[in-house]
Amino acid sequence: MNGFIGVVLFLILAPVAGGLIAGLDRKLTARMQGRVGPPLLQPFYDVGKLFEKERVVVATAQNFYILAYLAFIVLSGALFFAGGDLLLTVFAFTLAHVFLVLGAYAAHSPYSHIGAERELIQVMTYEPIVILAVVGFYMVTGSFYVADIATTTVPAILYLPGVFLGFAAILTIKLRKSPFDISTSHHAHQEIVKGVTTEFSGSTLGQIEIAHWYENVFLLGLVYLFFAWNPVIGIIAVVVTYVAEVFIDNVTARVRWQAALKSGWLAALLAVANLLILSYMMIGGA
Amino acid sequence: MPKRIVVPFGPQHPVLPEPIHLDLVLEDEKVVDVIPSIGYIHRGLEQLVQKREYPEYVYVAERICGICSFMHALCYCQGIEHIMEIEVPDRARYLRTIWSELSRLHSHLLWLGLFADSMGFENLFMRAWQLRESVLDISEDTSGGRIIQSTCKVGGVRRDIEQGKLEEIHRVMDTFEEKCRGLGNVFLNDETVKYRLQGLGVISKDEAYTLGSAGPTLRGSGVAIDHRETGYAAYGDLGFKPVVETAGDCYARCAVRVRELYSSIDLIRRAIEEMPEGGIDVKVKGAPNGEYFSRVEQPRGEVVHYLLGDGTKHLVRARIRTPTLANVPALVKMLPGAQLADVPVVVLSIDPCISCTER
Amino acid sequence: MTTVKEEQTTTSVALGDLIREVEGIHADGYRLVQIGCTNIGEAYEINYSFDKGYRFRNLRLTVEPEIEVPSITGIYWGAFVYENELHDLFGIPVTGINIDFKGTFFKTAEKFPLSITRKGGDRCQNV
Amino acid sequence: MQTLLFLILFPILIACLLLFVKRTTLRYAMVVLSALAIGGASIYLLVRYAFAGAVYFAAPSEAASMAMVVIEMLLALFIIYMGAKFRNYLAIALAAVQAALIVYLEVMFPENLHAASNLFIDQFSIIMALIIGIIGSLIAVYAVRYMETYHRHHPEVRDRQGMFFFVTFAFIAAMFGLVFSNNLLWIFFFWEVTTIASFLLIGYAETEESTKNAFLALVMNLLGGVAFIAAIIYLVMVDPAGGGVDLAQVLASGDVALILIPAVLIGFAGITKAALMPFSSWLLGAMVAPTPVSALLHSSTMVKAGVYILVRFAPVFAGTFAGFAVGLVGGVTFVIASAIAISQNNAKLVLAYSTIANLGLIAACAGVGSHMLVWAAILLIVFHAVAKSLLFLGTGAIENRIESRDIEDMEGLIVRMPKMAVMMFIGIAGMFLAPFGMLVSKWAAIEAFVQVPFGLIFVAILAYGSAVTVFFWAKWMGKLVTVIRGVERIEKGFLEEPWAPLYIITGLVIAAVFLFPVISSVLIEPYVLVIYGVTAGLAQANVAIMLLMMTLLLLLPISFLLFRKSAKRLPAYMSGRTATPDLHFAGSLGMTREAQTRNYYLIDYFGEARLFRPGAVVCIILILASWVFAGVAL
């Protein structure tokens, strides 16, 4: 029953929260750059605007994949907030991104194609660490279920500092922030124009934005799990992590994809090291 | 060669402030060949000498480019003055130097911003452009225009800067220098920036020289050529040493420009300190008859205005060779081997200014 | 008092001697500054400008319209930008350019806008 | 027992008949009918024995064994002949060694060479039989049409279709024999038959390259064969269980330390046959053969024999360092082969590397050998067989139409061959996406590895390996769905295309997801339960969610109708450069160029040249380590 409530709350509140987070993000970024920045509700205006625009496509099929992307992002988020199996959630999440990439491929345009390739490199970059993070949770709490992990009394972060650091590193990929915003980014001045999203416009672009909001809430949920033993600390940690990501965005240049891939995989190695030590301790302790 | 793709890059492209087009031939993301195509800004304004009398052509020269606007005017005016053997008052020479160096500051800061942007360092872009506004404010205070100063004319300058203002600029320069050094520190010492720049787009000293490169592109490869050394305007009085780096990569070119910020600030301060009294212009009569290759060091390198007059009010020919055109061959040599992500960085590293290149 | 520390010299060169002269200048360690053209009514004056330590040397080649001019890109690789320009704006046939844009370097509304035999005349924009 | 014998002998009969059939239509009819018979029989097997547990049959032994030895000798002679003809002395040497060892065995230990029961069947065998019986015979059906077209496209190749189908069916028969035998000597016999059969099929085109690759496969597999026979000799000499060559008794033997040595040797044979590193090159070389051969080798036969034997021995490996090392060979193979797959643009090579990778994964599961892992390994075998056969057959069908097996040339297949593209799409999805089977198995493997000591290494390997897998599959998928302009549709209606096997297998890929709970609970879980006393499975809730995902996936395309009408079409963004809808733009120097969209292959990072050798070296070290560990354990 709890799970059901979680799902409903997620479906309704996540876009609101995600949009507000995006608004705060932009505001904060602007302040870090010495600017005033847009109104807090700007992301909602933007998406609202996108739905007012004309539908323009290169190939009709491209919009279909984006709908699937949105559907599976929502599904993976819903699975998460229903307290479901974390590993399955992660796989659904990957599936969603494959749809995004396919949408970009379908459009058959040079820049969206390069964006798609880069998006796939990104998936390849963050996938190991995400899986390892899930495994880390299992090792600490003995369960793959979000419901169990979220209600644990074990401070996961103390056991998984390396995993958390690795996860924080790849979070910049998922939030599309410097230094790893290689496939598309929130600002225009990129060598591949808008990358994956180049050929999407109007309501389809709006759907991508909404999916992004859902995704961010889900990702922050993952961050929360590291601190779940104490909800207050958990929420503070989520806020601090997010602010740190915005900060990193503002103090780094974008790197090449090679460096992104290397960093992601090194971060995963860090996580592996962390888990190996953990398993050694557990065997030793047992 | 099976695994190659061709991607059109530009003319409209968010990292390019100005339209150029590149056919990029890529292997995955490695650039194996690049063929530029330009001409999107070619207006044909050299031809306007036939429609504008030579004093009015200054306004056209200023608009060859909005960034080093003043220097084009300066180069043009110095050329006409040389042909007509006009001696410009000392105060005008000093004022010209100040405006020149202000232009350089504004141009370099602008470029640093765009360069940061090409690396995806948005905040650094914002910072550089924020600092640049101080220069634009001085420019507007002294000339009435933020971008296009329009203060140079044949025979001197159009406006004077009063003493109080000069002192204020001198004061502003102190705090401004500190801020610039903070900015320069990021460009020269930040790890992510170094990662993006070092070893990228290398041009050796010999190559840079024989390809005819100019400005920071040349000096970044270790060749100490800077036309201010010849001592036009007040540079002869103030003394000047070129800024040189040796690595020849994007980082070196960036470093040259960063260090030139400091040297420009210094020149402005000394010009203010040594500012002579007197008039700012002389009356100009007659028309130029003769030819001259007028050369001035712009932010991007030496600009050449070849002026040919036949004693009428209209020049026969004004041929403008700008530094970017001279740097294009070097660019074509720099790009192959870079990654797609580096294309904007390498392209910007020569500080391409298409507007003057194509005229 | 301005004293500009530079010297400018201009020497004429015949079409046949061009390559040899340029080779000599290259051997002397000069760098290429520019190649520029002037339409002097019935012929073109092409200035090849070189510089070494602020010593500015010009080779001046005077050619009639339609006369082929050899490319110096074999000596100065980067000369292609200027030579393409000579072709596109003045209609001077330059032969053997290493990167020949074949008239697409500057795409202009009228062909060879600065040539002697300019066709289009002035465009009236004063309306 | 009759069914078992039928499945082994009937294909041989058909094989002999096909040797003499020259007309395609007749051949087609025969193959279809026998496919129905074989498929039907394997399904009957399922119905008959699914709930019966392991059933043993004391099949006729003396005569059969004699026949086998004779055939083995003949085969050895054949190899020596071929080796002499093509000057491959290594093959001759290995065949000679093998023959000598067999003779040694027969002469020295005649009394120990009996198993209590020579044939048996259990749930695992049923699964294997279903794969061989259904997928294998579908491939055979497909092959008839394919070979016809093949010869039309390759007039230079000598038409030996009679021989081709003879070997194909002999192959199927041998595979049945292999999975039904309880006598290690019998297993070895069938093992050798598959080796020779693959040798013949790979060399079918009789070009220099195909002959070379055929010998490569032969030599590597013979190497495994030598290890196999060595294992049997060791078993017979020590006779730890007292059961001689009786597989069931060997496995049930309590003295793990003693069995470990033959297990490791047989495991080595499995490694060669399953084309794990460093022996992957034979499977890659096998790509020169006509596509149905690849499909056969990769999905239902040959390599599956390798992992079959590994999974059989999993209980022996479980918890030993030797087993761990064998598992690591699989793990390393998995991650390296997946990475190399990124750099390949030849569709068949991508499939080959992916096969090697997946076999590696199965071997990793088997080597570590906990109950959950065996459960996952069997799932992997099932799902891999289904999806991979679809992909191979699909690639073949596409190749016949567009005359290229380059993935780049499959761009826009959704426009040119929509039905084929959808089938390929489903096949690829089957290989790496939730909720399809492969992914589910990987998921199960991760959950299982976490629970064994040092399993973390495997988890890490899986984490990296799956990441890489996503990349190379998704980019292929992307090529398929790219919508290109200005091309013709080159595919006929549903019924006109000879694609019945493809439709069926596509159906199987999807059905496998829905049937997965049944397969697991009816076949795999009981098997695991019998061996380990505990069983594994997926939580009910998760199964439900997966079914939900699958349903969502199937429903989503309906929304496609929604988009059909409502949008304005514009050309792609080309930086403002004027361009045509088929992406030609005005390039520099006055040229018209096409903006191609090629996938990334990242050869500098994931190229064969860069990764294969290190991977092979690591694997050789691990194999040696497994022997050392096995020796030490003794």
Add this chain to the structure above:
Amino acid sequence: MAFLKRSPWILHYDASSCNGCDIEVLACLTPLYDVERFGIINTGNPKHADVLLITGGVNEQNRPVVKNLYEQMPEPKVVIAVGACAATGGIFRECYNIVGGIDKVIPVDVYVPGCAARPEQIIDGVVKALSILEERRERMTGEAQVQEEARHDAAEAGESR
């Protein structure tokens, strides 16, 4: 709801300007002017843009580019000509290679005078364009029904070729 007015995304293109106006357009994005206060984002991609900001007098080679960019923008959209060059050709009017003003190539909705146009003027220009944009949107939704039908038919006709 008129979200359009609160989120005008711009595309800037330099159609043969002298850079003066371009850098002022860019300056609008930077801290001292910060047009993101009005929800303005520089998208760099015509397919995402609502407002096309063009500088310069359009030369021969830019003519098709400008058209192409304009066509790639989804409705509703507006065009702002920034600076004297973009409005009339400015000082380069008489050059042989200049068409002379953006409106010779695509319809222009707002002209921003100046050489170079000041950031404040550019901001004013965008604000002025917003009401035009809003008008267009209303017209578009009104006509949507009709257009939808027409497009539908056209698509159908195209499909069944």
Add this chain to the structure above:
Amino acid sequence: MGPFKMTRTVLRNLVRGPATRRYPEVPARVTPGTRGHVAIDPATCRSCGICSKRCPCVAIRLDKEAKVWEIDRMRCIACGDCVESCPFGSLTMEQEYLPPTAEHVVDRYTITYVKPERKPKTKEESADA
């Protein structure tokens, strides 16, 4: 600070608040020397035509017969040459920038200067033809 040299700037920005000039709430920065737009005093213009001859953009048109002085605001580059060259000081450079318009405007002024013997008429100005 460590590898990220931008840190100090970011922190300073956060503490000091935005540097933004809040146009339009705060009026645009102008200086006494700012070149905004050209203004004419039709009462003193003697129709000499020097301004229109000097203007590099040919933005000024003078019709001596009709006594009309026109300026094309969209063409003027605010160089100030006309102002400097007007021998009668009829032209001035104002600091205000012109607002953007939806239409291409040409401002037209009727010259009201009359020879000093006669009394000048009342000023009259009409914009937009």
